[in-house]
Amino acid sequence: MNPTRAEIDLNKLEFNFKQIKQHLHSENPRRNIKVCGVVKANAYGHGIQEISKKLIEVGADYLGVANYDEAIKLRTQIPDAPILVFGTLIHSKLKPAAYVAKLLKYNLIATVASLDTAKFLDYYSRKPGRKFKIHIEVDTGMKRIGFDVKRAFKNISQIFSYKNLDIEGIFTHFATSESGDKTFAKSQLNKFNELLSMLKKAGMEFPIIHAANSGAVLDIKESHFNMVRPGLILYGYYPSGDIKHKIPLKPILNLKSKVTFIKRVDAHTSISYDRKYFTEKRTFIGSIPVGYGDGYWWSLSNRGRVYINGKYYPVVGNVTMDWVMVNLGERSSVKIGDDVLLMGSENGGDLGADKLAGMLKTIPYEIICSVADRVQRVYIDKCVREC
Numbered sequence: 001m002n003p004t005r006a007e008i009d010l011n012k013l014e015f016n017f018k019q020i021k022q023h024l025h026s027e028n029p030r031r032n033i034k035v036c037g038v039v040k041a042n043a044y045g046h047g048i049q050e051i052s053k054k055l056i057e058v059g060a061d062y063l064g065v066a067n068y069d070e071a072i073k074l075r076t077q078i079p080d081a082p083i084l085v086f087g088t089l090i091h092s093k094l095k096p097a098a099y100v101a102k103l104l105k106y107n108l109i110a111t112v113a114s115l116d117t118a119k120f121l122d123y124y125s126r127k128p129g130r131k132f133k134i135h136i137e138v139d140t141g142m143k144r145i146g147f148d149v150k151r152a153f154k155n156i157s158q159i160f161s162y163k164n165l166d167i168e169g170i171f172t173h174f175a176t177s178e179s180g181d182k183t184f185a186k187s188q189l190n191k192f193n194e195l196l197s198m199l200k201k202a203g204m205e206f207p208i209i210h211a212a213n214s215g216a217v218l219d220i221k222e223s224h225f226n227m228v229r230p231g232l233i234l235y236g237y238y239p240s241g242d243i244k245h246k247i248p249l250k251p252i253l254n255l256k257s258k259v260t261f262i263k264r265v266d267a268h269t270s271i272s273y274d275r276k277y278f279t280e281k282r283t284f285i286g287s288i289p290v291g292y293g294d295g296y297w298w299s300l301s302n303r304g305r306v307y308i309n310g311k312y313y314p315v316v317g318n319v320t321m322d323w324v325m326v327n328l329g330e331r332s333s334v335k336i337g338d339d340v341l342l343m344g345s346e347n348g349g350d351l352g353a354d355k356l357a358g359m360l361k362t363i364p365y366e367i368i369c370s371v372a373d374r375v376q377r378v379y380i381d382k383c384v385r386e387c
Ligand SMILES: Cc1ncc(COP(=O)(O)O)c(C=O)c1O
Pocket: 038, 064, 086, 173, 212, 213, 214, 215, 229, 230, 231, 232, 233, 239
């Protein structure tokens, strides 16, 4: 079996979830705020099925996915939990009536970001005779999808006249909640609040109101309303260095492999494609079967480090699709079969996605989402150990 695997600790997921719940409670002691666990993009690379099951087990109220394909697949594994689809409704190969009937059968909650979608769902829900549950998205500044906040009152009033829609929620999405400067996020929140009060005055109310992604869960308590939508913090990372570490979080994924080949090479020997590295002295080079085909970034060529038996070793030469080479030194005790930590933290080694992101000038989101499908996911859960 390929030794490269992503070890995902569901106990740490539970820990992060509980930290979030406690934080919400301490910020809003008198209110019970629901949590929509964001599990889109295969739960940020961690495996949507196992992560969703655990989130529901520990008390998540909703699951949030990006599109209808993810939602349908998830529904076959999670029969009951409410699933909110953040994406737009793109037409399928099915005829509209059959498509809407299918979505109703899977009991999904749609984001309505345009009148077209509202009309479509309303019209094609009339025959099944079941109201389609929706959350309305308002664009207060993200400029991705949603009703422009300036015209939202008129559009939402129209949606309220449709008979076959069950308007369960309304939400907006922040563009900068993770930034230290909250000016823009606060202006988005003000616009959203103004709209909500206009709607309320006109008799339009919503059982569920939400806005907060990870940055806002931690830093903008006025945005918690009665549901929040954390993603990244569930997986153990802060969305940016600007956010104060208000709650402890544990990264839940460790990307690991094993040393599978060791050779001794002379001084001035080039390693890997393109000969970007030459040994200075006679040394041992270890080869690890992980590469950019597994989500180990090519840009870590000659820059990355791995952690073996309590010590860091440098990645030398170019990362290849299936292998990286590391310099083990002149007198190495590393043996074939030794475990290698590539990303994450363990036994004092810290190769967190946040650190890698800093080095690669990207965001931790991209690092964790990059772990490829071919990498086996191994789940650690207390039940597995004890039962
Ligand atoms: C609509 C929506 N809500 C919530 C989230 C979760 O964001 P984060 O991972 O920053 O918590 C996302 C992710 O981008 C999103 O698209």
